[in-house]
Amino acid sequence: MADQKHVVIVGAGFGGVRLAKELAKENVHITLVDRHNYHLFQPLLYQVSTAVLSAAEIAYPTRAFFKHNNNVDFFMAKATGVDQGRRVLLTDHGEIAYDYLVLAAGGTTNFFGNESVERNSYAMKTLQEAIALRGHIVHEFERASKKTDPARTEERRRHLNFVIVGGGATGIEMAGAIMELIGVFKKEFHNID
Structure with a gap:
């Protein structure tokens, strides 16, 4: 390893994993x-949020990608900074010296200043966010199922009203998945039609 250059890649998403495999x-x-x-x-997070898939079905152990690559190590840590002068990546578990550094950490949800x-929505970039959204959807059905008094019809309807912000692939897939989930829940929640 002494004559090899050390490449540090931050991010094990599509870009980081692909680059590591090529290098x-x-x-x-x-x-x-x-x-x-x-x-x-990430493209299947909406299926986790609607209970079509489990979290384990869309999360693959990073080390498994590289079990046949002796020149690739995985280091689980959060990158916290870069000391360019010393050529060191700073993490919450120590420093990693590098010859080349690639930042492929991905992105965050853009709310465009809204x-x-x-404040009132669920992003879908992580497993935790998808699972939280699934919990919210189920909770709203539970709340609606308790509003059996005809005088509370409007309140019940509000619990079953879901708004999807964003018409990209995830938003469109999410809309379809929620419709399918409603069909399933109508069979399970006998007092919801």
């Missing part, structure tokens, strides 16, 4: 850093 073919040593020890297939949407 693993070269005479370099790679350290892939991510705060989670799994690679998340504080109301940010």
